[in-house]
Amino acid sequence: xxxxxxxxxxxxxxxxxxxxxxxxxxxxxxxxxxxxxxxxxxxxxxxxxxxxxxxxxxxxxxxxxxxxxxxxxxxxxxxxxxxxxxxxxxxxxxxxxxxx
Numbered sequence: 001x002x003x004x005x006x007x008x009x010x011x012x013x014x015x016x017x018x019x020x021x022x023x024x025x026x027x028x029x030x031x032x033x034x035x036x037x038x039x040x041x042x043x044x045x046x047x048x049x050x051x052x053x054x055x056x057x058x059x060x061x062x063x064x065x066x067x068x069x070x071x072x073x074x075x076x077x078x079x080x081x082x083x084x085x086x087x088x089x090x091x092x093x094x095x096x097x098x099x100x
Contacts, residue, residue, distance in 0.1 A: 006056040013056065019063075020054030026070045027052075041065035 008016065027037055038048050043062055050058045051066055067073040 017054035024052040
């Protein structure tokens with residue numbers, strides 16, 4: 001049975017590509033070779049290549065392993081932390097106080 005191919009919207013694919021490029025540059029700035037990163041993160045060379053290309057087929061655990069090795073894992077906590085649209089939608093649905 002063939003594995004399912006992950007289909008991403010173009011903007012999401014572009015964001016993942018930028019993330020992958022940023023991870024590759026962060027690794028190179030730290031002078032960590034691809035082989036060293038694979039060993040530290042516990043991923044194969046093919047998986048690291050896919051991460052650095054920003055492919056959506058890699059699990060979040062793979063991305064997190066690389067982020068952890070680069071000491072950038074705290075940055076993932078910033079994702080969706082400031083959800084202004086969600087808060088506005090939540091405020092719209094709040095019950096209105098009715099006075100008798």
